[in-house]
Structure formats: C-alpha cells, structure tokens
Amino acid sequence: MQEIVQYLFSGITTGAVYAVIAVGLSMLYSSTELINFAHGEFVMIGALAMVTLWVRIGLPLPVAMAGAVAAGCLLGLMFERFAIRTARNPEPITLIIITVGASIFLKGVAMIIWGKDPFSMPAFSSHESIEIFGAALLPQSIWIVTAALVLAGGIHLFLKQTLTGKAMVACAVNKKAAWLSGIPSEKMGILAFGISAGCGAVAGIFIAPITMSSYDMGTLLGIKGFCAAMIGGLGSLWGAFAGGLLLGILESMGAGLISSGLKDAIAFVLLLLILYIRPGGLFAAKEAKRF
Amino acid sequence: MIQSEPAPAIRAKQILEVQDLTKMFGGVKAQDQISFSIEKGIVCGLIGPNGAGKTTLFNMITGIYRPDAGKVVFNGRDIKKTPVHKLVKAGVARTFQHVELFSSMTLLENILVGMHVRTQAGFWAAVTRLPAMKREERQSRRRAEELLEFTGLCADAHKMAGDLPAGRQKTAQIARALASEPLLLLLDEPAAGLNPVETHALGKLIQKIKQSGITMMLVEHDMSLAMGMSDKVVVLDQGKKLAEGTPRQIQRNEAVMSAYLGNG
Amino acid sequence: MTDNKKTIWIEYLVFICAVSVFGLATENTYYLQIMTFIGINTLLALGLNMLMGYTGQVSLGHAAFYGIGAYTTAILSGTYGMNPWLALVCAVAAAVLIAFIVGLPTLRLSGYYLAMGTLGFGMIVNIVLREWAGVTGGASGFVGIPMLEAGALVFMSGAGYYFLVWGIVFAAMIICRRLLASRTGRALRAIHDGENAAVAIGINTHFLKLEIFMFSAALGAVAGFLYAHFVLFISPESFGFMFSIKIVTMVVIGGMASVWGALLGAAVLTLLPEVLHGFAEYEMIVFGLILMIVMIFMPQGLTRGIMDMIRTAGRARA
Numbered sequence: 030m031q032e033i034v035q036y037l038f039s040g041i042t043t044g045a046v047y048a049v050i051a052v053g054l055s056m057l058y059s060s061t062e063l064i065n066f067a068h069g070e071f072v073m074i075g076a077l078a079m080v081t082l083w084v085r086i087g088l089p090l091p092v093a094m095a096g097a098v099a100a101g102c103l104l105g106l107m108f109e110r111f112a113i114r115t116a117r118n119p120e121p122i123t124l125i126i127i128t129v130g131a132s133i134f135l136k137g138v139a140m141i142i143w144g145k146d147p148f149s150m151p152a153f154s155s156h157e158s159i160e161i162f163g164a165a166l167l168p169q170s171i172w173i174v175t176a177a178l179v180l181a182g183g184i185h186l187f188l189k190q191t192l193t194g195k196a197m198v199a200c201a202v203n204k205k206a207a208w209l210s211g212i213p214s215e216k217m218g219i220l221a222f223g224i225s226a227g228c229g230a231v232a233g234i235f236i237a238p239i240t241m242s243s244y245d246m247g248t249l250l251g252i253k254g255f256c257a258a259m260i261g262g263l264g265s266l267w268g269a270f271a272g273g274l275l276l277g278i279l280e281s282m283g284a285g286l287i288s289s290g291l292k293d294a295i296a297f298v299l300l301l302l303i304l305y306i307r308p309g310g311l312f313a314a315k316e317a318k319r320f
Numbered sequence: 321m322i323q324s325e326p327a328p329a330i331r332a333k334q335i336l337e338v339q340d341l342t343k344m345f346g347g348v349k350a351q352d353q354i355s356f357s358i359e360k361g362i363v364c365g366l367i368g369p370n371g372a373g374k375t376t377l378f379n380m381i382t383g384i385y386r387p388d389a390g391k392v393v394f395n396g397r398d399i400k401k402t403p404v405h406k407l408v409k410a411g412v413a414r415t416f417q418h419v420e421l422f423s424s425m426t427l428l429e430n431i432l433v434g435m436h437v438r439t440q441a442g443f444w445a446a447v448t449r450l451p452a453m454k455r456e457e458r459q460s461r462r463r464a465e466e467l468l469e470f471t472g473l474c475a476d477a478h479k480m481a482g483d484l485p486a487g488r489q490k491t492a493q494i495a496r497a498l499a500s501e502p503l504l505l506l507l508d509e510p511a512a513g514l515n516p517v518e519t520h521a522l523g524k525l526i527q528k529i530k531q532s533g534i535t536m537m538l539v540e541h542d543m544s545l546a547m548g549m550s551d552k553v554v555v556l557d558q559g560k561k562l563a564e565g566t567p568r569q570i571q572r573n574e575a576v577m578s579a580y581l582g583n584g
Numbered sequence: 585m586t587d588n589k590k591t592i593w594i595e596y597l598v599f600i601c602a603v604s605v606f607g608l609a610t611e612n613t614y615y616l617q618i619m620t621f622i623g624i625n626t627l628l629a630l631g632l633n634m635l636m637g638y639t640g641q642v643s644l645g646h647a648a649f650y651g652i653g654a655y656t657t658a659i660l661s662g663t664y665g666m667n668p669w670l671a672l673v674c675a676v677a678a679a680v681l682i683a684f685i686v687g688l689p690t691l692r693l694s695g696y697y698l699a700m701g702t703l704g705f706g707m708i709v710n711i712v713l714r715e716w717a718g719v720t721g722g723a724s725g726f727v728g729i730p731m732l733e734a735g736a737l738v739f740m741s742g743a744g745y746y747f748l749v750w751g752i753v754f755a756a757m758i759i760c761r762r763l764l765a766s767r768t769g770r771a772l773r774a775i776h777d778g779e780n781a782a783v784a785i786g787i788n789t790h791f792l793k794l795e796i797f798m799f800s801a802a803l804g805a806v807a808g809f810l811y812a813h814f815v816l817f818i819s820p821e822s823f824g825f826m827f828s829i830k831i832v833t834m835v836v837i838g839g840m841a842s843v844w845g846a847l848l849g850a851a852v853l854t855l856l857p858e859v860l861h862g863f864a865e866y867e868m869i870v871f872g873l874i875l876m877i878v879m880i881f882m883p884q885g886l887t888r889g890i891m892d893m894i895r896t897a898g899r900a901r902a
Contacts, residue, residue: 064699064700115880116879117880120640121694122641122642122695125699126832129644129832130875133869133875134868134871134875137869137870137871137872138869140865140868141865141866141869249707252700252704290711294712296704300701300704301686301708304700305688404783404784405788405789407786409786414784420781422774423777423778424777425770425773425774425777433771433782433785436785439767441766441767443763443799446769447759447763449762456767457766
C-alpha cells in the first residue's frame, strides 16, 4: 500500500510537469493549428537556463526563473518569426519538417553550449520530506503541482476573461471570421507562440530538480507532452492537464509495478492506443481533424 | 465502355429522393427538412439566393457532409453512411465551382484519372504490367479520347491541365466527371465566369449529356440558363425548400419572386 | 509518350553504365563500401520519397522499418539458421504488417497524426530492440549474422555485395516508375495536386496512402536486410530517431516525388559525414539547419527548388 502511494506521489509530480508541457502544446495547436515538434526543446532550454542562471551564476531563485522563462519566450518568438511565418508553404508536411529541423538544431546548439554531460539541480527549498500514508512527499512535488495549477488556471482565466484571450479563442475557432471581426490573427499567432514557449520553459524549470538535465532531454518530453495533450483531446486546456497527470501516474505505476526499462514505452503505447481508438481524446467531444 | 468495372444499372424511377434532409452547423440550420425528388433522365435546376444552402445540399448528396436528420436515397439505396468513393462508384459525380483540375497532369491524364472507379488495375498490376493491365490502359485511353471528342476538347488532349484557358478548364472538369460514367451528375455553377459564347456551348453540352441518358442537377445563378435548361426546378431559401416545379410554375410563384426581389 | 519512354531508357542506361563502371574499375574497398551504403540508403529514401512526395505525409520513424528488416533477418538467419532469403520474405512481411497497423488509423487524419504515430512507434521499436536483450542482443548488439549466398556465389563485402545492392536499387526504381505511370500513379499524383478533388472523383485516398506507406515500409525492410548481411553486426543505435531524421533529410534534399531525387539525397547524406569528419559535433546543427532552411524556402525539396531558381533565372534573362 505504501509503495502504491509513493508511486502515486511521484506520478502526480511528473504528471504535473507533463501537464504543463501538454498545456503549452495544446494551446498552440488550438490557436494556430500547428503541432510544434520542437516544443520539447523549450523545456530543455528552460531547464538548462536554470542550471546556468541559478546554479552556475548564482542569481536569486525568482530572478533565475524569470530569466529562464524569458529565454524560452524569446526563443519561441524568434522561432515563430523566422521559421514559421517565413515558410512559403504552410502545409502540415512542411511545418512538421521545419519544426523537427528546429528541434534538432536547438539540440545541436545546446550540446555545443552545455556539452553532453547531464546536470543535476538541487530542489528549490531544502525542507525535509513530508510523510503521508507512510510515503515520502517531497516539497519539490508540492512546488511543481502548485505551479502547474497556477499556470493552467492563469491561462484559463486569460482565455475566458480577458479580451485578448477571448480573441485568441475566436481565432482558434474560426480564423476567417475572427479576421473579419478585426482580430489580427498574426499577432495572435505570435502571442500563442510566446505563451506556449513560456509554458515549456516553466515545465523545464520545474523538472530540472527531479531529473537530470541535458541537451537531449527535450525529445522524449516533447513526445510525452504530445501524448498527454492527445489523451485529453488536442486543443483542450484542462484535457491536456488531465492527460498529463494521467500519463504521469500510469508511467509511475507501470515503472514501479512492472518494469522500469519500459517506462518510456508506456507513453508511446498510450499514444498509439489513443490514435487508434479515440483520436479526439478522452475528454473532448469533437472528432479529430481530417485535413 | 471499359470492361473492368461497369457502371451500375438504374434501379429506380426516381434517381434521387431527398426526404426531410436537415443539417446543422453549430446552432445554424443550414438545411431544414428539405424534400424533393428527381426522375431519371431529367435536368433539375437548384436555385436560390446566396447562402440558401445549395452547395451544402450538393455536399450532402455527394457524401461530403452527413445529414443530421432525413434521408438521401440514390438509385433506390439510402446513402447516408456511404463514403464518397463508394458513392462515385455507385454513379454520383460532381463538379466544383472553383475548378480543381490536376495541374501536374495533362488533360488526357486528368480524364484518365476520372475513370479511376471504373478501372481496377492496382499495385501489383502496375508493377507486373501483365497483358490484362495493358489492355485496360488501352481501353481507358480510347474511352478518354471519346470523351474529349464528346466535349470538344480533342485539341487540348496533351496540354497541361493548368495551362488551359478558364472556360475550357470548366468543360474539362465536366469531361473528367463524365469519365466515371455517372448516373447522376451534379454541376456546381458550371456557367460561372463564362462569356455568352461559352455559356451557349455549355447549354449545348448539357443537352448532349441529357440525351446520353445521364440525369443532371445544376446549381446556377444565371437564371436564363437555369430556367432554359431545366425540366424541373427546386428553389431554396435560407435552408428551406421554397418551391418545386417546372420552370414556368416557378416563374409565376410569388414566394419565389419575393425571396429574390424582397429579402434577396 | 514515346519521347518520355526514350528518355527513361537513356536514364537507365546511363545509370547501369555508371554503376557497372564504378564497380568494376574500383579496387578500393572503402569506396566500394561507401557506394554500397549509398545504395542501401537509396532504398530507404525511395520509399519515403513516394510517401512524402505523393501523399503529403511524413514518417518520422522510418528507421524502425529499417531496424525491423535488419533484426528480423539477423534473428531468423543468425539464431535460428533460417535461409536468409526466406528471412527476407519474413522481414518484409513483418514491416508491411506493422505499417498497416500503424497507418490504418493515422492516415485517415491530417499529416500530424502519422508523423506523431510514426515518431512514437519508432521509439517503441528502439526500446524493444534495446530491452529485449535475450532475442536481440540488447544494447550491445547482435553478432553472428551469416553472409548471403546464392548457389555457389557468396556475397561478401566488396564488389559482389555492391552489385547485389545496386541491382536491387535498380529493380526498386523500375517498380516506382511503373507505379507512377499506372492507374495507381495517376491517383497518387491526383492526391498530390488536389486531395479534395481526388476524393470527389472517387479515389479512395485513405487506402492509397496506406498502400504507399506499406510499400515504403517494405523497401525499408529490404534495406535493413541488405545492411544486416553486409556489416554482419547490428546494434539498436543505427536504427534510432536520428537516423529516421536523416532519411527525411535525404528526401528533403533530393526533392520529393522524384525517383532520382531519392538517389541524390541518399548520396549527399551518405557522403556528408565523410566530409564533415572532423565536425561530428556539429552534425545536428547542420541537419537541423538544412531541414529548416530548405523547407522554409523550397518546400518541394532542394533539387526542385534549385531547378526552379535556375529556370526563373533563365526566363528572366531571356
């Protein structure tokens, strides 16, 4: 029993990180109909930027965090400007290869800057772990889940309550109609990219203390984020969140109860299952898009 | 005729029956309980102000949209769940308002690909090039050339489809649709963008097609063409069927007049 | 029509001459080896080229089919002593079956879904190859793959294998060409030119995309088979994500929907690491940049893009 609770805790922790990654991906998709294969690299940038700013240089924690998020957002905006907007043929096949190329490029650059060796990062607060039901709950976990909820909640309020947010939703639902109503879809795209990249960076900041950070951590995380977003239904904010938590818990349970070597395979198998059975996602009612 | 996959036989007197067809997009009723029928061999005109739902109706008859309620019965069979490619095989063909010829192919090749459902050479036949496959190719080419002659496009057979002038592209689209040997041909604004000479030629072509036994339904804004060509007219307005009858009856129908002149 | 046929035969003749001359004249086994690898990579690029060029779908896990081909033959002929040629049939069948399973749900949807599906699937295959150590040898690889024989002939590395590979490449090219010149090819080109119109004239686009995906998987498996019996030792590293990306890069460089483009792309990508020998660390940056820049400015592929530029430049001057 105690073991299961332990797996549950670690599952919720990683799940919250996946949730943030998935939210960023899903939000970008719902605003621009683009699936960004380089999303995982924003997570990587966030993590490695934290390593440099907080651990190496020694800036205060909030400053380092802000710096890492800013780095991610800036990268996202540059990416949108130079890679996406200039593309002559915005068909899915073209955009897929562009974002995949960007992903590899960023990995290569990161490898040059930070090298191949992974970095570890200490937890944000050095409190002792709390004991619940005989299992240890790390304070870092509380940080992560809180941050994830705050982020998701913030985006939710942004989309529902603010004018800009509502404009973004309008763009996602019907770009032409939104454009006719005077909503600048180009600006919306830029904003969406910025927020999406920022989400990625936040996820990176929070995952860095619990795993090792390295130049190639992004690929796997990006795919898992996509898997989580798919589980919840592409384009659904809370679906992505729930999908992330679900994935984290299933991974943790699977690794703990079955085999740790197959941990990564769980996400991929889930992905294929979702594609097969319910490409629209478990929670969304809409069918998956055709062309 | 190509021996490989012959066109189906006509089973019913009414080639198309639409019953209480309804389609919603979000909260908007694009089609509201539309019912009418078309006998085989006639030309049926579909008219109505912009936004009346004509193209939506076409899309439902050709299987692109699924109705939310009501039935579409083609040649005696309910086609509600039939995928588009099976529907074409069953004998429904259409053209689009904005011509979509295949630009990397010649006109002849466009016609050949229009015959896709009436031929069967698949992956293995293509790779092994057995005599049966070559025979089918020869027959297809002969049939394609016949079609080009029928539609008056012989001279352009080996030109790239995208290089043809707009008017001939529209005719080419009709030829490509005819290649699938349809029982019912739906033409979406075939006269749009044509000058009077071309429109006249189009009228003649439609007559020729009718004489060959193919039933047609056309959406057309050009009233004289629509009324002049059609044996029967169906009028739509705001998703509802306003009237159904011969052109003469429609011209005298007050509700139709007010829809066009009044609210438009 | 006959004009086109003549050009095709001339192209084939040039190809056969070039391959034969090189094979017979070169004594340097290193060069022969490189050329053999180019041939194997051409098979991979050909399959993906058909998929990307005509159906507009990307497979980001193509190395998985390569790996399935290699490991199936390695296990069947190495561990179980099956006749390698029979193992080839099994390898192709396995790849085609898996392509069917992965493609069936995903090809119905937009391009992103197959991309993600193949990405995930590629990762799964990689994990299986690494973890199922009892069967595959795990991360340390599989040793003891037998050489290929045909009667009295033994295909060792060198000129013998070179000609075997290029013979199969030639056959694959003919198959692709025949496919494109047929009813199926017209349907494929229709999908490429306008998918909505292709659907409207009755083409079962889903089925066709699935067929091409399965075909590309088959070619990938053949490439894997040839690779395994060439190097006689395989490990999961060669069949990972980075290699899948390399295959995509081959198609991007060579130009999509182009049979010779596949050969060109494979050649460039096989030779590039030899040229960049001292700069291995920059490999990812180079690949990433190539993919991005080519796809942003020349979405039809590099060769097509360059040819278009030359054509417009020529027209401007005239």
